[in-house]
Amino acid sequence: MSEQRPVGTVSHNNTGRVVLVSGGANGIGRAVCEAFRETGAAVVCLDVDDAAADSLPTGIDFVRGDTSVEPDCLNAVDFAVTTYGGLDVLVNNAAIQPPASYVALDELPAELWDRMLSINLSGYTFLAKHAVRVMKQQRSGVIVNMASGQAHRTARQVPAYGPIKAANLQQARQWGVEYARDGIRVVSVSPGAIDTPLVRASLAAQGGERELANRHPIGRIGRPAEIAAAVLWLSSAAASFVTATDLEVDGGLGAFGSFADPYPMSPD
Numbered sequence: 001m002s003e004q005r006p007v008g009t010v011s012h013n014n015t016g017r018v019v020l021v022s023g024g025a026n027g028i029g030r031a032v033c034e035a036f037r038e039t040g041a042a043v044v045c046l047d048v049d050d051a052a053a054d055s056l057p058t059g060i061d062f063v064r065g066d067t068s069v070e071p072d073c074l075n076a077v078d079f080a081v082t083t084y085g086g087l088d089v090l091v092n093n094a095a096i097q098p099p100a101s102y103v104a105l106d107e108l109p110a111e112l113w114d115r116m117l118s119i120n121l122s123g124y125t126f127l128a129k130h131a132v133r134v135m136k137q138q139r140s141g142v143i144v145n146m147a148s149g150q151a152h153r154t155a156r157q158v159p160a161y162g163p164i165k166a167a168n169l170q171q172a173r174q175w176g177v178e179y180a181r182d183g184i185r186v187v188s189v190s191p192g193a194i195d196t197p198l199v200r201a202s203l204a205a206q207g208g209e210r211e212l213a214n215r216h217p218i219g220r221i222g223r224p225a226e227i228a229a230a231v232l233w234l235s236s237a238a239a240s241f242v243t244a245t246d247l248e249v250d251g252g253l254g255a256f257g258s259f260a261d262p263y264p265m266s267p268d
């Protein structure tokens, strides 16, 4: 960590801040990387997708690594600290939901459960563990866990994704409480359906694009940039009293009761 780094300070925007985003090569993570970069932050993207990383805008560093492998997480944190002198924001975002995981519990292959558990849960723990060590020394930092609306309420055929996303909420609460006196805030964000490769890959399992959009009171699925905007706010000093909690960014999906009349489908 740089000796010149002011200890315990939090800038009022994200200019000059050092941000590490897992799964930043595509989808929501990519929008988060781009939004931080636009504010003048130094952005490090940790991802397994070399091909997508090649098309990242200039000014975003790519570190190849698998978040389910703890040394890869340590390596990414070390890269940020060595290159930029510290780490202000960690966005735990890399997760998978393969189409093959849309099955009932009794059909869930053990290998798929293990893979989702190791990326979607252990990966968040490994990155946070190493980020917190740096942030404690700085006496400042923010960790944002990308959770999901499915962490709060569930559906059929998500026996791995739903429970593991719920654990992402509890990670943020537990870490937020643990490190509140160290100047570290930890929050989670729970998106509704967002237009990303992950959602595009499973549209059939979710009734198609129109049906999925219609379930959101706002009448459409979200854009990655709309999640990035929430992450930027939560990471900034404007959210300085917000910790150990979750923000649902979902076009009203979570508030829409199962007893409510469905919205009429809009004509094509």
Ligand SMILES: NC(=O)c1ccc[n+]([C@@H]2O[C@H](COP(=O)([O-])OP(=O)(O)OC[C@H]3O[C@@H](n4cnc5c(N)ncnc54)[C@H](O)[C@@H]3O)[C@@H](O)[C@H]2O)c1
Pocket (backbone or CB within 6 Å): 022, 023, 024, 025, 026, 027, 028, 029, 046, 047, 048, 049, 052, 065, 066, 067, 068, 092, 093, 094, 095, 096, 119, 123, 146, 147, 148, 149, 190, 191, 192, 193, 194, 195, 196, 197, 198, 199
């Ligand atoms: N898209 C949605 O509708 C939606 C809704 C709720 C929550 N989320 C959550 O938002 C996050 C991002 O989702 P998305 O839709 O952008 O997904 P995506 O599949 O479009 O992108 C995920 C990125 O993570 C990377 N990745 C996957 N496994 C990795 C690993 N082991 N190590 C490093 N990188 C890895 C992929 O290469 C990819 O770049 C996830 O946590 C997801 O659960 C998404």
